[in-house]
Amino acid sequence: MAVILAQLANGVVLGSIYALMAIGYTMVWNVLAFINWAHGEVYMMAAFVTVTLYGAGVSLLPAALLGVAGGTLTGVLMERIAYRPMRQAPKLNLLIGALGISIFLRNAAQLVWGPSPRRLPSPLLDRGVDIGVVHVSLQQVLILAVGLLAMVLLQLFVRRTTLGRAMRAAAEDMETASLMGINTERVIVATFAIGSALGGVAGVLIAPLYLVYPTMGVLAGLKGFTASVLGGMGSVTGAMVAGLVLGIAESLGAGFISSGYRDAVAMVVLLLVLLVRPEGLFGHGVVSQARQRA
Amino acid sequence: MLTGGRLARLGAACGAVTAAACLPALLRNPYALYLADLSLIYGLLVLGYDLASGYTGMISFGHAALFGIGGYVSAILVTHAGMSFWLTLPLGAAAAGLSGALVGLTAHRLREEYLAMGTLAFGTIVWLVMLNWVNVTGGPMGIPALPPPPPVSFGPVVLRFEGYRGFYYVLLGAVVLAVLVTRHVVDSRFGRACLAIREDEVVAETLGITLRYHKTLMFAIGAAYSGVAGVLFVHLLRVASPESFDFSQSVTILTMNMLGGMGSIPGALLGAVLVTLLSEALRAVPLYRMVLYGLLLVVMMVFFPYGLAGAARVAAEGLRGLLSRARGGRAVGERASEPF
Numbered sequence: 001m002a003v004i005l006a007q008l009a010n011g012v013v014l015g016s017i018y019a020l021m022a023i024g025y026t027m028v029w030n031v032l033a034f035i036n037w038a039h040g041e042v043y044m045m046a047a048f049v050t051v052t053l054y055g056a057g058v059s060l061l062p063a064a065l066l067g068v069a070g071g072t073l074t075g076v077l078m079e080r081i082a083y084r085p086m087r088q089a090p091k092l093n094l095l096i097g098a099l100g101i102s103i104f105l106r107n108a109a110q111l112v113w114g115p116s117p118r119r120l121p122s123p124l125l126d127r128g129v130d131i132g133v134v135h136v137s138l139q140q141v142l143i144l145a146v147g148l149l150a151m152v153l154l155q156l157f158v159r160r161t162t163l164g165r166a167m168r169a170a171a172e173d174m175e176t177a178s179l180m181g182i183n184t185e186r187v188i189v190a191t192f193a194i195g196s197a198l199g200g201v202a203g204v205l206i207a208p209l210y211l212v213y214p215t216m217g218v219l220a221g222l223k224g225f226t227a228s229v230l231g232g233m234g235s236v237t238g239a240m241v242a243g244l245v246l247g248i249a250e251s252l253g254a255g256f257i258s259s260g261y262r263d264a265v266a267m268v269v270l271l272l273v274l275l276v277r278p279e280g281l282f283g284h285g286v287v288s289q290a291r292q293r294a
Numbered sequence: 295m296l297t298g299g300r301l302a303r304l305g306a307a308c309g310a311v312t313a314a315a316c317l318p319a320l321l322r323n324p325y326a327l328y329l330a331d332l333s334l335i336y337g338l339l340v341l342g343y344d345l346a347s348g349y350t351g352m353i354s355f356g357h358a359a360l361f362g363i364g365g366y367v368s369a370i371l372v373t374h375a376g377m378s379f380w381l382t383l384p385l386g387a388a389a390a391g392l393s394g395a396l397v398g399l400t401a402h403r404l405r406e407e408y409l410a411m412g413t414l415a416f417g418t419i420v421w422l423v424m425l426n427w428v429n430v431t432g433g434p435m436g437i438p439a440l441p442p443p444p445p446v447s448f449g450p451v452v453l454r455f456e457g458y459r460g461f462y463y464v465l466l467g468a469v470v471l472a473v474l475v476t477r478h479v480v481d482s483r484f485g486r487a488c489l490a491i492r493e494d495e496v497v498a499e500t501l502g503i504t505l506r507y508h509k510t511l512m513f514a515i516g517a518a519y520s521g522v523a524g525v526l527f528v529h530l531l532r533v534a535s536p537e538s539f540d541f542s543q544s545v546t547i548l549t550m551n552m553l554g555g556m557g558s559i560p561g562a563l564l565g566a567v568l569v570t571l572l573s574e575a576l577r578a579v580p581l582y583r584m585v586l587y588g589l590l591l592v593v594m595m596v597f598f599p600y601g602l603a604g605a606a607r608v609a610a611e612g613l614r615g616l617l618s619r620a621r622g623g624r625a626v627g628e629r630a631s632e633p634f
Contacts, residue, residue, distance in 0.1 A: 035407040085596045091406050092353050093595045096552060099355070099410075100591025103545060107584040225411060264422070267415045274404055274412050 002133040007255040008248060009131075013140045013209075015247020016147030020202035021224025022231060022239035023154065024075075024195035030171035030234045031191045034091065037098035038078055039199055040221020041105040044214065046071030046200030047207040048109060051118050060122070064204045071200025072193050074105070079192040102221075110214040117211035125208055143205045150198055151240050158236065163190055171234070199224075219263055223250075226270040232280030242281060311470060318462050327458035328530075329574055334465035335527050336566035340550045341472045341559065342519025347548075348557030349480055350512045351492030352398075355410045356417020357547050360397075360517040362424060362539030364390040364524025369437040369534035370430060379443040379529060386525035387518045394517020398510035405495065417544055424536040436535025440528055461530055468526065472519055473559055479515060488512050542584060546573070549587045552594045555601025564602060 021043065028036045050067030054060060082101055086094050124138035158164040163186075169177040170187045178184045202220070210216070227246045231238025246266060254262035273280065321327050339361060346352040367389040368382035377385075401412050424431045431437065443455040443464060454460050479485045488508050490498040499505060528534040546569065554565025569587075576583040598605050 035411075037407075082592050082596060086599075089595070089599050092347075092351065093599045095353060095407055095410060096548065097592050097595035099545070099548070100588045100595065102588070104585055104588025104592065107581050107588060111581050111585065222411075222414075229408075229411075264419070267419060271412060271415050274408055275400060278404070278408065 003255065004252075005132065005134045007251045009134050009136050009140070011248035011251030012244060013143050013247070014251060015244035016144050017202045017206050017220070017243075018223050018227045018246050019240045019243025020147055020150060020198045021220055022227035022243045023151070023236055024199040025225050025228040026231070026234055026236055026239045027167075027191050027195040029228070031167065031174070031188055032083070032087070034083075034094050035098070035225065036075075036078070036083075036192075036195075037095065037221070038102035038105060039075075039195070039224065040217030040219075041102050041109075042071045042075045042078075042196045042199040042217070043203035043220050044109060044212075044217035045074040045105065046203035047120070047212045047216065048113055048214075050204050050207060051120050051212045052113070054120060055118075067204045068197055068200040071203060072197045075192045075196025075199070076189060079189065084188075102217075106214055106217065113214065115214060117213040120207040120212055122208035139205075139208050143209075146201060146205060150201060154194070154198070154236065157194075163187070167191060219266075222270075223266045226266050226273070228280075229278070230269065230273050230280055235280070238281055307473075311466075314466055315463075318459050324458055327462060329570065331458050331461050331465055331530055332574075333567040333570045334462070334469050335523050335530065336547070336550060336570050337469050337563045338465070338472050338523040338526075339520055339547050340554065340562040340566045341469070341476055342516035342523070343547050343551050344556060344558075344562045345476065345479065345516035345519070346513050347551055348555075348562075349485060349492065350488040350509060352401075352509060352513060353406070353410055353548075354397075354413040354417075354513075355541075355544055355548070356413035356415070356420070357520060358539045358541070358543035359417040359420035360390045360394055360520040361524040361527070361543065361547075362420060362534075362536075363393050364521030365528035365534045365539070366424060366431060366437070366524075367521075368525040369440055369528050372440060373437055379441070379525075380446070383522065383525050387521040390521025390524060391514045391518035394520075395510055395514035397517070398513030399506065401513075402506045402509040414541070414544075417541065421536060421540055424539060431534075431536070434536060436533050436537075437528075438533045440532045440534065442529060442532075458530075461526075465526060468522055469563075472522075473563075475515075476559060479512075484508065484511070545584075545587055545591075549590055551601075552591060553601055555598075555603030555605075558601070558603035561601050561603030 021039065024039050024042070025035060028034065028039075046067045048067075049070035050063045053063040053066055058066070078101055082097050083094065086097050122139050124142055126137070128135050128137040129141065130136075158168060166177065166182045166187050167190065169180065169182055170184050174184055177187075202224075203217075206220075223246060224243070227243040228239045229242075230246060231240070231242030246269060249269065250262055250265045253265040317330060318327060321330060339357070343354070343357050346354060364386035368379070368386040371377040371382045371385060372379065397413065397416055401409055404412050425434060427433070442457075442461070445452050445454045447453070455464055480489075487498065487503045490501065490503055491505060491508055495505060524539075527538070531538070550565035550569045551562065552565070553569060554561030554563070572586070573583050576586065594601060600607070
């Protein structure tokens, strides 16, 4: 029982990371109807910036914040340099261009920082709390807290602020929004910035628990994408819930079946969702939305 | 009827085949011969990939798995069952083709990024099986010591295929056959239906084109090419190992296709040769190779979305427009912006 509960706690923590990643995919999808394949690299860049700054003597909190800023910048630059010139091009070009960016960043990071994993220490790792029979480190508590806080803030932002409303309008219909006087370029940049910031937060938060290495974004990106598909592409709430569901399913799967198949769980979930219910749990017809856009 | 343009193309094709057939005579260095062999294998792969990507609009991120299935089927049958290479060649192609049909059948409803993700998952799963099913695939070590194709005798004439030189002609034959099949498939009613799917699935469906049948079959044909390429590849290297069929191999195939230009036979072959030579030049620094592939993909997509073949077409149209304008005729340069 204790083992199951421990796995469950683990799953919730992992799930908040996936949820943060999934929001990035879903937000960009909402506005541009395209999957930012290189989103996992934002997560990786944020973690590496933090580790590098910390290694250079910057204290932990500023290093973490600058890491998130680095991740945000990575996402915004991607949009500015590559996606914007391609916006009118066929969808496939965007998709392949995004894969190119992802491969480029992943391998460039390996050139710059080397392939060996690095550690980011955290004072919260050693301290923990006991909830019933389960021991949870404060870092895990922090991940859950920051994750939930980020999601609440995002909801407030999207519903209450002018830019958030503009974002929802642009997601509804880019052209009409632009005719209504919304600066859609600004909305797109803001979307990339916020999505990447959340991805960056995920990367920095997870760094002390796992290691920081150039390919760390690959699986995280894939799982974030899986969560966004499971939640229904375009639904921010769906992304949050599905992230948690995926994290828990994965941890329980690793606990019950074999830890070797931990990553296979996400793949199987992805294939099943794609084949059985491509609109996801909370989505309303991805296909029709894509058609509308095209 | 052979019009002028077709005649010129036929002439160019015959010239290219003749030149390719004479190439080994010029190459004394076995390493150069090996590169020529490798280029032909990749040419075959990209031709098959292009059937799905360029002519049907299905982008796969897991194509290396189909390549690997062909290779492993042959390697397993040759070592465990003692079959002849000439028997495993069609079997490998059939196995890859069937797997491709299965992928196409399950994935025909997925498009763009969903198809890409689905094929990526498929590719990863196949790769994991190659890596972990040690009893059959030999695990990370792979299956070593594969024999070269045995000699074939036609009465007194015995054809031998040992060494890179002998292999070259097998490969050239396969590529020529693949080009002919591609031409035939693309020009057929079936191929035109696939082009319609590429342009607009919804319109194609309203015209009575069944997506499931066309996508599945086209994917399967392309996969069969990859299977042949896989069989030839493992017997060229004499070993089938999982590292040859991982995600970066899928990226390599994609890069070749994008560099050459989708939906173009010369483009597919050119992309294969260029990227093969490029990656051999960067062999000592594999990281730079992947960095370069990534950059190449982005740059091609931003500036030359239709690859070198597309750029050449635009240049040719521009030149023709310039010429006809010089002669006082009408400019035809406008058509250059049409992609395919």
